[in-house]
Amino acid sequence: MALAYTTSYLEDSLALFRFYKQLSERAMAQVTDAQLVEVLDGEMNSIAIIVKHMAGNMRSRWTDFLTTDGEKPNRNRDTEFVGAPRTREAIAAVWEDGWRSVFAAIEPLTDSDLSRTVHIRGEAHSVMQAINRQLAHYAYHAGQIVLLAKHFKSDQWQSLTVPRNKSLDFERQVRAGEASQR
Numbered sequence: 001m002a003l004a005y006t007t008s009y010l011e012d013s014l015a016l017f018r019f020y021k022q023l024s025e026r027a028m029a030q031v032t033d034a035q036l037v038e039v040l041d042g043e044m045n046s047i048a049i050i051v052k053h054m055a056g057n058m059r060s061r062w063t064d065f066l067t068t069d070g071e072k073p074n075r076n077r078d079t080e081f082v083g084a085p086r087t088r089e090a091i092a093a094v095w096e097d098g099w100r101s102v103f104a105a106i107e108p109l110t111d112s113d114l115s116r117t118v119h120i121r122g123e124a125h126s127v128m129q130a131i132n133r134q135l136a137h138y139a140y141h142a143g144q145i146v147l148l149a150k151h152f153k154s155d156q157w158q159s160l161t162v163p164r165n166k167s168l169d170f171e172r173q174v175r176a177g178e179a180s181q182r
Contacts, residue, residue, distance in 0.1 A: 010109055013131050017106070020135075020142040021099055026160050027149035033088050035152040047148050048084035048091050054141050055098030056080040061120065061134055062105035066113070070120035070130065106131065 006012050028036065028047060037048045045053070056077065061070040085091045114128045125133065150157050159166075 008111075009114060009128065010106065010111065013135060014103070014106055016135055017099075017102055017138065020138050023160055024142045024145045025095075027146045028091075030156075030158060031149045031152050035149075036088060036091055037084055037086060038152070040148075040151070045081060045144070046084055047145050048086075049081055050141050050144055050148075051091050051095050051098075052084055053077075053080040054138060055094045057134075057137065058098035058101045061130070062101040065105040065130075066116060066118060066127070069122065070118065071122075102134075 004015060037046045039046045056075060060072045060075040085094055116127045117124050118127055118130050120130060
């Protein structure tokens, strides 16, 4: 991730949300359509299920973010873990729909909104706390997506950040201004 120096909490939060979205997308792009819906065992979720869950969470948390509880009455969290979208296109549509909710809610916010109170499952949060809560949640699931994709690709995996045993080369590129945004 290319770090852009900022003292804006909102700007930094949006950059991090975009980073984890892109990281997940770059991992999903490396696997086959069949691997998107594959599970490693009965207790695991497929990439498609993780996407469905994240999108359900995103729609619930970010729709009418400042005015309604983040756990919407029409959300049935348990159903997010069954009946995964079966095609890459359907997975991508669910994914994009969820992320639209995130960005539509956060992009218009200003610093004065950060101390406002919102509720998630009846519990009061400042807007800043609610953003942090969701940022941590999405980073957690992005890590699961990356882990599964990396498992499926094994020795064909293309690194999403600094490749193994290439830290020194990457640092030299950064100092020389040659490193591409990762």
